Amino acid sequence: MMEMGRKHGVAVAALVGAKEHAVAQAAVGVDILIVAGTEAGGHCGEVSTLVLVPEVVQALQAMGANTPVLAAGGIVTGAQMAAVMAMGAAGAWCGSVWLTTPESETSPVVKAKMLAATSRDTVRSRSRTGKPSRQLRSPWTDAWETSAAPRPLPMPLQSFVSEPALRLVDKLSQAGHPGAAQLATYWVGQGVGLMNTSISAGAVVQQFKQEFLSAAERLADLVADRDAVV
Numbered sequence: 001m002m003e004m005g006r007k008h009g010v011a012v013a014a015l016v017g018a019k020e021h022a023v024a025q026a027a028v029g030v031d032i033l034i035v036a037g038t039e040a041g042g043h044c045g046e047v048s049t050l051v052l053v054p055e056v057v058q059a060l061q062a063m064g065a066n067t068p069v070l071a072a073g074g075i076v077t078g079a080q081m082a083a084v085m086a087m088g089a090a091g092a093w094c095g096s097v098w099l100t101t102p103e104s105e106t107s108p109v110v111k112a113k114m115l116a117a118t119s120r121d122t123v124r125s126r127s128r129t130g131k132p133s134r135q136l137r138s139p140w141t142d143a144w145e146t147s148a149a150p151r152p153l154p155m156p157l158q159s160f161v162s163e164p165a166l167r168l169v170d171k172l173s174q175a176g177h178p179g180a181a182q183l184a185t186y187w188v189g190q191g192v193g194l195m196n197t198s199i200s201a202g203a204v205v206q207q208f209k210q211e212f213l214s215a216a217e218r219l220a221d222l223v224a225d226r227d228a229v230v
């Protein structure tokens with residue numbers, strides 16, 4: 001992939017969920033590292049964004065690599081973006097925050113569940129793809145967590161089990177089947193707890209900008225106060 005990217009002038013980005021993975025990717029020369037904490041929707045590791053980002057930034061410094069880091073996992077506000085940039089990230093990479101926008105392909109039933117969900121309503125489960133991925137908790141994911149449940153198959157086989165069933169669940173839930181509505185789930189991160197209204201993708205970007213500036217001003221004021229005291 002690196003060779004193809006270089007040949008065609010396309011930047012290569014690698015998404016990692018552990019420091020060791022980041023170091024290995026930087027060693028082969030990826031152009032951008034996306035460092036995703038466990039809060040993230042979809043496939044993720046076990047370390048929180050707050051710890052993983054500085055861990056990777058420090059490891060890159062130690063190996064003399066200047067690969068830009070985009071922080072990911074749980075980032076749904078501009079203040080969080082400012083926080084990860086304060087920790088050394090060059091920017092933020094978001095997935096979940098788009099899922100409740102009107103532009104998103106998310107099924108209306110799942111979208112409503114996401115808008116109502118708290119940050120504790122997601123689970124990191126192997127039940128969808130065979131590898132741990134974070135998704136909305138539902139009786140579907142709960143059933144896979146019970147001791148009576150079979151072990152999920154290794155990737156990619158588990159998707160052959162889950163996807164046809166979950167597609168049917170989506171279809172039935174949209175047709176008004178109450179049981180299917182309960183089972184319905186989709187990948188989303190812990191940031192879902194902060195996603196409480198459906199606003200357009202453009203409005204999300206504008207909100208990010210405003211919140212980022214407010215956070216930066218708050219920090220600047222703190223520094224100014226300290227300078228005034230010193």
Ligand SMILES: Cc1cc2nc3c(=O)[nH]c(=O)nc-3n(C[C@H](O)[C@H](O)[C@H](O)COP(=O)(O)O)c2cc1C
Nearest residue numbers: 036039040041042072073074075094095096187189
């Ligand atoms: C619905 C959904 C699908 C995703 N699919 C992929 C994917 O195919 N490949 C990938 O590298 N990451 C995928 N991700 C992970 C995102 O690229 C991103 O790292 C993650 O969403 C960031 O965390 P956040 O959801 O808390 O914003 C997906 C995430 C979501 C929510």
